[in-house]
Amino acid sequence: xxxxDIINPANLVYAKTKVMNDVPMHYCPxxxxxxxxxxxxxxxxxxxxQEKTIGIAPVGCAVFAYKYLDIDWQQAAHGRAPxxxxxxxxxxxxxxxxxxxxxxxxAAIGTAETIHAANRGxxxxxxxxxxxxxxxxGGQMAPTTLEGMKSSTSPNGRTxxxxxxxxxxxxxxxxxKGTCYVTRQSVxxxxxxxKAKKAIQKAFENSMDNKGTSVVxxxxxxxxxxxxxxxxxxxWMVENMFPAYxxxxxxxx
Amino acid sequence: MNDSEKHNMEEVRLMKGNEAVAHAAIRCGCDGYFGYxxxxxxxxxxxLMEQEPWNTTGMVVLQAESETSSINMVYGAAGCGxxxxxxxxxxxxxxxxEGISYLAGAELPCVIVNVMRGGPGxxxxxxxxxxxxxxxxxxxxxxxxxITLAPASVQEMADHTVLAFDLAFxxxxxxxxxxxxxxxxxxxxxxxxxxxxxxTENEIRQISPWAxxxxxxxxxxxxxxxxxLEASDMEELNLRLQxxxxxxxNNEVLFEEFSVKDAEYVIVAFGTTARVCQKAVEMARAExxxxxxxxxxxxxxxxxxxxxxxxxxxKGMLTVEMSAGQMVDDVRLAVNGRIPVEFFGRMxxxxxxxxxxxxxxxxxxxHR
Numbered sequence: 001x002x003x004x005d006i007i008n009p010a011n012l013v014y015a016k017t018k019v020m021n022d023v024p025m026h027y028c029p030x031x032x033x034x035x036x037x038x039x040x041x042x043x044x045x046x047x048x049x050q051e052k053t054i055g056i057a058p059v060g061c062a063v064f065a066y067k068y069l070d071i072d073w074q075q076a077a078h079g080r081a082p083x084x085x086x087x088x089x090x091x092x093x094x095x096x097x098x099x100x101x102x103x104x105x106x107a108a109i110g111t112a113e114t115i116h117a118a119n120r121g122x123x124x125x126x127x128x129x130x131x132x133x134x135x136x137x138g139g140q141m142a143p144t145t146l147e148g149m150k151s152s153t154s155p156n157g158r159t160x161x162x163x164x165x166x167x168x169x170x171x172x173x174x175x176x177k178g179t180c181y182v183t184r185q186s187v188x189x190x191x192x193x194x195k196a197k198k199a200i201q202k203a204f205e206n207s208m209d210n211k212g213t214s215v216v217x218x219x220x221x222x223x224x225x226x227x228x229x230x231x232x233x234x235x236w237m238v239e240n241m242f243p244a245y246x247x248x249x250x251x252x253x
Numbered sequence: 254m255n256d257s258e259k260h261n262m263e264e265v266r267l268m269k270g271n272e273a274v275a276h277a278a279i280r281c282g283c284d285g286y287f288g289y290x291x292x293x294x295x296x297x298x299x300x301l302m303e304q305e306p307w308n309t310t311g312m313v314v315l316q317a318e319s320e321t322s323s324i325n326m327v328y329g330a331a332g333c334g335x336x337x338x339x340x341x342x343x344x345x346x347x348x349x350x351e352g353i354s355y356l357a358g359a360e361l362p363c364v365i366v367n368v369m370r371g372g373p374g375x376x377x378x379x380x381x382x383x384x385x386x387x388x389x390x391x392x393x394x395x396x397x398x399x400i401t402l403a404p405a406s407v408q409e410m411a412d413h414t415v416l417a418f419d420l421a422f423x424x425x426x427x428x429x430x431x432x433x434x435x436x437x438x439x440x441x442x443x444x445x446x447x448x449x450x451x452x453t454e455n456e457i458r459q460i461s462p463w464a465x466x467x468x469x470x471x472x473x474x475x476x477x478x479x480x481x482l483e484a485s486d487m488e489e490l491n492l493r494l495q496x497x498x499x500x501x502x503n504n505e506v507l508f509e510e511f512s513v514k515d516a517e518y519v520i521v522a523f524g525t526t527a528r529v530c531q532k533a534v535e536m537a538r539a540e541x542x543x544x545x546x547x548x549x550x551x552x553x554x555x556x557x558x559x560x561x562x563x564x565x566x567x568k569g570m571l572t573v574e575m576s577a578g579q580m581v582d583d584v585r586l587a588v589n590g591r592i593p594v595e596f597f598g599r600m601x602x603x604x605x606x607x608x609x610x611x612x613x614x615x616x617x618x619x620h621r
Binding site: 050 | 323335465475476
């Protein structure tokens with residue numbers, strides 16, 4: 001058997017989705033972003049929505065999301081993605097509109113835009129990457145940084161008297177009447193990736209069915225910012241992030 | 254007369270400047286208005302909500318949670334090639350500066366109406382023109398310009414709303430209608446513009462091929478973005494913007510003259526102040542003083558050439574503003590020291606009287 005016998009359409013069991021561009025990613029090895037990008041791209045292809053999707057990219061590590069998915073994109077000012085998405089979806093109601101935001105973008109500077117878009121029940125999907133740190137700017141404390149967790153602006157660990165409590169914004173969003181589906185997932189194992197993909201698909205379907213705002217939080221690692229190996233970061237996430245941000249559906253109407 | 258003829262007929266109506274903006278927006282095919290209440294311009298959104306254009310033209314009207322959000326909704330809508338607008342008053346416009354800079358960087362066309370009130374700070378709800386610097390010199394970060402129209406009547410509030418959309422799309426820039434609280438609040442006769450249908454998606458694809466409407470297999474993705482990490486790419490964007498601004502400066506200057514032909518002294522004023530100054534010019538003429546008025550209608554682009562030409566023919570200029578003196582800088586730049594240019598203004602929401610203006614003309618210029 002030669003190599004050419006093996007590279008044969010009949011033997012094809014997996015192919016990269018055509019919605020992913022063939023470009024090198026800027027994400028650090030071990031980072032969760034790449035996996036989440038891939039599953040979003042797969043869902044867009046499986047739902048046959050490539051021509052009808054508008055993604056809203058944040059400021060943060062995922063600012064370059066528009067380089068990786070072969071769809072129309074708008075790049076928002078820091079935290080404002082849900083405001084952009086609101087207008088896009090209201091003016092183009094038959095399009096799939098999603099935001100892709102990190103914890104600083106969504107839960108600090110963009111808290112008002114996030115809460116009000118969700119409270120209005122905008123028919124958008126919000127993909128929320130929570131790794132408890134500002135990755136792009138070099139590892140500063142985020143609203144979701146855990147108590148005791150070190151960052152470049154909490155070098156001795158976050159303390160409540162100095163920094164306040166970690167913000168569980170997803171729990172807050174689940175309380176709002178405008179949200180129809182609020183879930184917390186991760187992508188650290190194959191099983192988790194499959195579940196996360198199902199969750200994002202449901203969020204996208206909800207927005208096309210005008211059911212209201214769907215929020216999919218992906219509890220993620222930032223091994224570079226956390227200063228760990230990818231494997232150690234996964235273990236640390238399971239041990240420390242999951243107790244504070246437990247996985248599962250918070251709301252599913 | 255059938256319905257569509259009735260629809261297109263010119264209608265003379267009595268209304269506030271703010272209301273005229275709302276009606277003109279609906280009639281000129283605006284796709285989306287996003288706003289946040291603030292005095293003295295809340296009638297714009299109130300009128301739109303009352304008119305319910307989503308039931309007629311399909312225009313979206315949405316009250317946002319803040320001016321920050323409303324300007325970013327405008328960005329989202331404009332990114333789809335839609336005719337989008339917001340309105341606010343001075344403190345709210347300050348809050349929008351981040352979004353205004355992003356709109357400029359992303360080369361998005363949109364319309365913003367600023368019905369100015371006195372500042373700084375929370376200030377007063379009384380009229381002012383003290384946002385001139387913020388508007389024409391750039392209140393947000395980076396090198397950008399906004400086309401700035403300064404209406405002096407309720408009619409112009411309607412006309413400038415329509416013109417602002419035309420200019421914004423012609424150059425892919427923000428066009429601001431810079432009114433003051435008097436123009437927003439006062440009632441006058443106005444002929445509303447005829448109805449123009451909103452653009453269809455096919456028209457948008459023709460007019461704005463960069464719009465994010467969803468990517469057909471036949472083209473590359475459209476990406477609305479102001480980020481350029483490479484310095485050379487960033488400079489290239491800036492050079493393109495600057496080229497566009499030079500084109501605007503060459504093509505779009507608008508102004509109005511009153512009694513300027515044989516004038517020895519010219520007052521330069523815009524908006525409400527120009528109307529006060531016109532009265533002052535009439536009073537001066539009655540006393541035998543050869544006074545005239547030049548009213549810039551576009552504050553950016555500024556009528557620099559016209560003012561410069563005037564400086565060769567007259568003895569002195571007085572700039573009158575409801576501020577501490579902002580536009581006077583641009584008048585002085587145009588005159589470049591050839592003749593005296595003085596300033597008179599009131600602040601804090603006080604509208605100068607024609608008597609005060611005439612007195613200032615006599616004491617600061619004629620008998621200086």
